[in-house]
Amino acid sequence: MALLRRRLKLVVTVTMVNLFIFIIISRHSSQDKNEHQKVNIPSKPFWTKLAPSSAYWNRQQQFLDLQNNPVLFANYSNVELPDWLNDTSLTSDPCKPNFKVTTRVKDYNSLPDRFKDFLLYMQCRSYPITVDQPNICRESPFLLLAVKSLAPHFDRRQAIRQSWGRAGFIANRTVVTIFLLGNATAGDHHPDLSGMLQYESIRHKDIIQWDYRDSFFNLTVKEVLFLEWIQARCSGARFIFKGDDDVFVNTYRILDFLKGLSEPKARDLFVGDVITNAGPHRDKKVKYFIPESMYVGTYPPYAGGGGYLYSGDIAARLHNVSQHVALYPIDDVYTGMCLRKLGLAPEKHKGFRTFNIEEKYRSNPCAYKSLMLVHPRTPQEMIQIWAWLSSPDLNCQ
Structure with a gap:
């Protein structure tokens, strides 16, 4: 009899639990149905009217x-x-x-x-090319070294050719070097060096020059024209280093770094000495001064213009997106803006030292072995450091 009561009690308990679960499910189902039938009307328009910026x-x-x-x-x-x-x-x-x-x-x-x-001239993005090297990338290079230079900087270009910018085969990789120039105008008090520049171009066949005023604010124009040139003349370049003519670049270290990249990492590569949480300088005495009437807001992360390294795939994407970004007078910030538009950000690499290294290490050959870039360096220093790194006797254990 007691066993029968226990069984009956268990049956009643299970029945009550099932009934309780059924009621809960029924209520949720009813709520979901009502919610699906109910039309939610936004309280505000989805597209708001744009208000003009003051800058x-x-x-x-x-x-x-x-x-x-x-x-x-x-x-x-x-x-x-x-x-x-x-x-x-x-x-x-x-x-x-x-x-x-x-x-x-x-x-x-x-x-x-x-x-x-x-x-x-902010709207102008197209200038005639006066000196070109249409066949310099006939065989697609593994690494294209593109150096921003000014017409009078003959000694810097020659030092680069004799050191880190030596074209040909380095570490079994094809390296091509070009120098990017505009016009050094008489209005900026430059002497007429066109004859010497023509001789240099004929001899070395590595000068690319456009007919525009080569000034600090026009470095962005140089950037846009270079991205266009890559697609027309050197679209097969696997990687591109772009930098100034007063930096030392450890080409050996760059090639070694690139060799170890995975395919996805190589495709989206953009590394350098990255500056974050920066904004325009408002001090008129500073070279990078930008007035509030021109720009408001912070800058996106950007790699210092002394030099950075990126993939050919990124170069093509930068070329396309640059058409949708208004020209800005500071070229490295502009490149950061273009990357932001692509949904990308430059990656900081400790091998890029655009603000130099400690003075006590500057005469130590081994200090440069693990670095990719150091800024600034004179032509003589470039040749000296390259000789150190190229010596078979260098031992940095």
């Missing part, structure tokens, strides 16, 4: 972002497009000076001449 570069970038976003652009009709977005300040020829900018930048008249020059 000229930011405003130009807003215009490009809208222009290159068909979903956003379709949200405006020609009738309701605000004046600041319906930019009528651009001339039919973007390489003619845009004098309307003088009224678009509030403190234009008080800006230094380098800013005025940049703003007048």
Whole structure:
């Protein structure tokens, strides 16, 4: 009898538990059904009206972002497009000076001449090439060394040719070296060196020159033109080093580093001495001064322009995305902006020393063996360090 009661009690308990679970499931099912049937209406419009930035570069970038976003652009009709977005300040020829900018930048008249020059020609991205080397990448190089230089810097270029920029086969890899130049104009008080430059180009066949004013603010123009040149002349380059003509580069170390990369890592490679959490300098005495009328906000992470290393695949993507980023007067920051637009960020590598190494190590050959780049170095120092690293007697145990 007791056994029967226990069984009956167990059956009643299980039945009650099942009934309780059924009620809970039924309630959730009813709620889900009601929620699916209920239409949620947003309280605010999904696309908000864009407000113009007070800074000229930011405003130009807003215009490009809208222009290159068909979903956003379709949200405006020609009738309701605000004046600041319906930019009528651009001339039919973007390489003619845009004098309307003088009224678009509030403190234009008080800006230094380098800013005025940049703003007048900010829309121009195409300049004729005057010296080219169309066959220099006939055989696609493993590493392309692209060096930003100025016409008068003959000694730097020659030191690079005799040291870290020696083209040919290094460590069983094909290396090609080119020098990127604009025009050193009389307006910047440069002597006429065109004859000597022509001789240099004929002899070494490694000069690429465009017909534009080679100034600090136009280094971004050089960057854009170089990215275009790569796609036209050297699209098969596996990796690219781009840097200044006053740095020492340990080409051996770079080739060794590249050899050990996995395929995914190699494809998205962009390494250098990365600067983060930076913004524009507001001190007019600083070389990198940018007024608030031109740019507001922080900078994306960027690799210092002394030199950085990236893949040919990244070069192609940078070329494409650069068309959607307004030119900015500081070239390494501009490259960081383009990477941000791609959803990428440069990777910091301790082998890039764009702010030099401690003075006590500078005359030690072994201090350079594990580094990829050191800045700055004179032509004589470049040749000396290269001789150290090339010596079979160098022992850095």
